[in-house]
Amino acid sequence: MRYLFATGGTAGHINPALAVASYIRDTYPDSKILFVGTADHMESRLVPNAGFDFKTIEINGFKRSFSPKAVAANVKTVFKLLKSEQASKNIIKEFNPDVVIGFGGYVSGPVLEEAAKMHIPCCIHEQNAFPGITNKQLAKKVDKVMLTVEDAAKHLQPKNGVEITGLPVRGELLNKSKIEARIELGIADDTPLVLSFGGSLGAAPLNDAMFDILKENAESAEAYHIHSVGTNGKDYLKKFEAEGFKKKSDTVLIKGKSEVRLYIDNMDTCMAAADLVVGRAGASSLSEIEAMGKASVLIPSPYVAENHQFHNAMALVNRNAARILEEKDLTSDSLKALIQSLLSDKDELHKIENNARNMAVLDSRERIADIIVSLAEKN
Incomplete structure (x- = not known):
């Protein structure tokens, strides 16, 4: 054929x-x-x-x-x-x-x-x-x-x-367990992990909102946080370094339990280990979130054709499989409040995880x- x-x-x-x-x-x-x-x-x-x-x-x-x-x-x-x-x-x-x-x-x-x-x-x-x-x-x-x-x-x-x-979802994302991912990253089972990224290139509004959150998180140590600024976000690495974040490598900075990366080249491990994912609402990302049964805070890009990321996000939100924070409402305070409310309510977090997993087509x-x-x- x-x-x-x-x-x-x-x-x-x-x-x-x-x-x-x-x-x-x-x-x-x-x-x-x-x-x-x-x-x-x-x-x-x-x-x-x-x-x-x-x-x-x-x-x-x-x-x-x-x-x-x-x-x-x-x-x-x-x-x-x-x-x-x-x-x-x-x-x-x-x-x-x-x-x-x-x-x-x-x-x-x-x-x-x-x-x-x-x-x-x-x-x-x-x-x-x-x-x-x-x-x-x-x-x-x-x-x-x-x-x-x-x-x-x-x-x-x-x-x-x-x-x-x-x-279709990349096979490697389906083959990594949360336990082995945590071991690989060196993060304890009882430490909440937030993973945030704005796509491979990054998203400046998300990077701006995360700046104060990551600085504060580095001091409070309530959760471990991995954030990617994206390949267009090199200037953000300099800003974090000026705030006392230390170089683990040329593309990774760490302070306390806040980790900032230029990009995430082991997404299968990071997403498997995460308790909460924060990011855009592209179709591929959402399919991965569903397949791995992850709770998420979705910040749809308002710059795409037909505003389709908003509709993608609402497909999950309407099924209590995610939370949405539109970019026009995005601030460090609004995002921090949403992250904290989800991490502090484990029952609701598990409901969202299950609902996301039920939407997956494996x-x-x-x-x-x-x-x-x-x-x-x-x-």
């Missing part, structure tokens, strides 16, 4: 697609798999590194503004779109796939549109609780629509209904692959 995946833009789109494609490759060794993406986003690096063939088209989204600069950019986008449609058609004809799969990003639009016109079985996967514009349009035309959470269904008009598949990769393969076999 021949499988064509179209995805790109962010790791949240690309990594789940790679997880599913890898599973199909391992399960069906005779499969032929091709990815289509763009040359100027991270898929151009991640996909070949994962050992898959990769072809590119040129596409980007429209600017949501009527400024002269935005209008000029949108005119160029129209021409790119027309060009991408022909490029997509050429790739599809040459590869001759049995099924075409879209995992989000602007690149999915022209590839899935052309495949549907050519009557090739198609499916899409929507990671977020509030679907993006591309998937809203494609849902009306493809043969199967797969969703991470049921909440997204009310925003779509699918031709053939939806399937709730969850979102066989997501297999569910998605089964739907894709069944479509291919019908062709």
Whole structure:
């Protein structure tokens, strides 16, 4: 069977697609798999590194503004779109796939549109609780629509209904126990552990709020706290060092029970050991929180398309599986109060953990692959 995946833009789109494609490759060794993406986003690096063939088209989204600069950019986008449609058609004809799969990003639009016109079985996967514009349009035309959470269904008009598949989670996250993670980190079982991060690049509003919290926590020693400022947050390391935090390495500072890192390269260990996770509400992060049954304080990024992180967070909050603190309300005091209220109420903390765990779909990769393969076999 021949499988064509179209995805790109962010790791949240690309990594789940790679997880599913890898599973199909391992399960069906005779499969032929091709990815289509763009040359100027991270898929151009991640996909070949994962050992898959990769072809590119040129596409980007429209600017949501009527400024002269935005209008000029949108005119160029129209021409790119027309060009991408022909490029997509050429790739599809040459590869001759049995099924075409879209995992989000602007690149999915022209590839899935052309495949549907050519009557090739198609499916899409929507990671977020509030679907993006591309998937809203494609849902009306493809043969199967797969969703991470049921909440997204009310925003779509699918031709053939939806399937709730969850979102694939990295295997290493599921294989680490809390006990062994605590031993690895050298943190006692009876010490509460808070883990906070704003994504790999970091989030300045979260770093600002955490600054006073971590300074105070270093003195009070009520809980151990690991915080990542992100790779864009090097200046924060200097600020913490000026407050007496000592270097454990070039990228890690410690004072008392507060630990500040540039980035977290052992997320499986840190999250397994944590009692409470504080961070953004990207779809992949939430799937990991659910899979590991972690209580969380979610601070959705207000800067993403369709404000989708807010909707992602509310999917958990409405099920008492997380707490939300919107960025407009984020201060050191408001975040500290929320963290302390959760850590001081162990019964409620355990309820939130269980509710998060009950939302997890641990066989997501297999569910998605089964739907894709069944479509291919019908062709």
